Amino acid sequence: MNRRDIIKSSALFLGYAVSTATLSEAFMACSQEAKLDWKPTFLTNNQAASIAEIAETILPKTKTPGAKELGVPQFIDKMLKDLLSQEEQKDFVGGLEKLEEDCEKAYGKSFVECTPEQRK
Numbered sequence: 001m002n003r004r005d006i007i008k009s010s011a012l013f014l015g016y017a018v019s020t021a022t023l024s025e026a027f028m029a030c031s032q033e034a035k036l037d038w039k040p041t042f043l044t045n046n047q048a049a050s051i052a053e054i055a056e057t058i059l060p061k062t063k064t065p066g067a068k069e070l071g072v073p074q075f076i077d078k079m080l081k082d083l084l085s086q087e088e089q090k091d092f093v094g095g096l097e098k099l100e101e102d103c104e105k106a107y108g109k110s111f112v113e114c115t116p117e118q119r120k
Contacts, residue, residue: 038074042081042089047096050111051076054099057119 040048055067055076067073080089103111107118 040077043077043093046110046112047093048073048077050096050100053112053119057116 043051052068052073055072059067059070059072061069080092084092100110103109103114103118107114111119
């Protein structure tokens with residue numbers, strides 16, 4: 001490895017380290033607002049609960065905040081309302097309803113009521 005490659009690798013490593021710390025702090029700052037109770041603007045309460053659990057399954061809380069603490073469900077709800085066309089909204093809700101139907105068939109309960117293992 002030559003000197004140029006070492007400098008390049010070191011700079012990338014330093015950039016990753018700084019970016020990770022910065023993102024972690026940004027997520028922690030966002031989590032303060034995410035703890036507030038919220039009312040969905042597009043989804044129904046049941047759909048919003050399902051989205052929250054789906055998001056938390058994908059991004060669970062560990063040493064860093066999970067999806068719920070970061071406000072991911074609220075973000076999804078807002079983006080669904082503000083950015084998708086009516087047809088896309090209909091498709092999204094249809095997919096969510098299909099997921100609920102599949103959970104009912106497989107486990108006899110809704111996605112929210114499923115265990116973490118069943119959700120996976």
